Structure formats: structure tokens, C-alpha cells
Amino acid sequence: MTILLIILLSSIFTATFITLHLLFLHFFYLKKTIQILIPFILSNLIIIYFLREVELYKLFYDSFIINLAVLIIYIEFLFLIKTGFTLSIITLFKKKKKLLYKELIKNYANGKGAKWILTDRLNKINRLKIIKLNKKITLTQLGHFLSIILIFFRKILSIRDFG
């Protein structure tokens, strides 16, 4: 019964959070992280406000952890629809019904081309000082350290291939 109540609280949170996020997205011009963080904090505060005089208040701490999980899922979903590699290939067919392989490469990411996705990611990790990027790519010391951690996690999760 307690678990069901926690799920109920988190469901109310989810509905409030998504509604607020969409409202912020369409009516306020803020940074993307702020557009997500403010609705997340507000939705939790709304839940606390309405629960303060009810017995359910005790369950908020457990519900908050589920809310964090909801936030992770939501961010992952937003990443997927924005930067999803496979999804982007499907959206190439918005304008044309049939495409040649060369056109798939050329028109990828709204005409930026398939190479753009590689240079975009390279520039991002270059800015984070993980790699040095000239004509050649080399790992920095931070890059070496992070690579070891990534390999360690891949071993723990038994990941052998790339998707």
C-alpha cells in the first residue's frame, strides 16, 4: 500500500513536472538546463505544499528519489529526440520519400552531413579538454583517466561492442 502511495505521489509529480516544463519551453526563453531544473524544483515544492498537513507527507522523501529517477528518464528522452543518431536518419525522410546512400550521408542532421556529427562530438570533448584536436586527435591526461573509468564500467556491465 505504501509503495502504491509513493507511485501515486510520483505520478502526480510527473504530470506536474512535464506540464510545467512544456509551459517554460513555450513561454520563457531560458537556458535548457534551467528550463528543466525550475519545473523539477517547483513540482516538488507543489507536492510538499499540498502534502504538508496530510499523513502522506512522510512518504515524500521516498517519492523524491522516484522523482529523481523520473528526471533521469525525462532527460534521457529529451537527449534521444534531440541527438538520437538512428532517429535522425528516420527524420531525413521528412522532405523526400526516397534517398540514395550518398544523400543520406549528405542530408544528415538538416543538411549538415554525417561528418558533422563526428566533428560536433570531437569539438565538445575538445572543449572539455579530454582530447587535443588539430589535424590529429590525441587523448589528454584527463582523457586517459576518463577512458580508464569508462573501460572499467564497460567491463562491470559486460559491454563488449558498440551500438
Next chain:
Amino acid sequence: MYSYFIATLFFILANYLASILVKKYTFEKFFIYVVIYFILVNFFNLIYLQNVNFFTFQTLFSVAILFLYAGLYRSISVKIMIYLYLGKKSINVNNFYKTEFKEKSFNKRIRILIDNGFLVKKNKDFFLSPRGKKYLAIFKTIQSIYKIKSSG
């Protein structure tokens, strides 16, 4: 406290076994494994432990591990870093694009889309299958709701 440790250890060991026993252990199969693990562990919790904190921990753990796995399995940045660490100390951008990215990432995704029935290849042309068209309509709606003009 022991239950948290044992459950996590069980998760890692069972996942290792699944990765050996299941052919082509992809993210989709890992996702199914996490869902089955989550249901079983909470079924056990509901009957024996009846611990609410354990339930919330497992929820956060399962979601976080899916997030981590997706990044480690699919991320292009992770692929570049591991390739440089394990393989060559430095590589030319164009060579990396041709040998690693275009062939092993881009073409692989196209093959996956064809295998899963989203894309159809006739002669040299690629078409969306009826299933692909259905998904494209859904993506278009979601992208317009979230004001996403281009993805990639």
C-alpha cells in the same frame, strides 16, 4: 544494508551471465534484463523484506544503470575515447571518419533500421517502410511539441 549490496552484486553477475548466454547482447536486450530484474527484486522485496527504501533505491538504481549503459554502449564520444586509449595514440580525423565512424557507426545504424523493418532498400534507393512512416509521424509530433527543429 546487506540486501542492497547482495542485490547489486546479483544484478552484475546475472547481467554477466546474460551477456554470455544471449546472442548479440544489445541495449534492447539489456533493457529487457533490467525490467525483469526490477520486477523480480521488488517481488522479493514485497514478500520478504517489505522495505520501502529498498524499492526506491532499486528504482533509482535501475534507471541510473540504464542511463549509464546507454551512454557507454552508444555514445560516439565514448567510442572515440576508448578507441584512442586502446588502439592508437593519435589518429587523423578523416581516417577516423572513414574507417571507424562511417562504416562502424553510420552504416551499422542503417543496417539496424533495415533489419528492424524501418527502412527498405530497393536497388540503390532507401525508402521508409509503413512502420518507419508511422514512427516518423510520431517523431514529428514529439519534436514539434519540444520545439526541436533538427536532430543529430
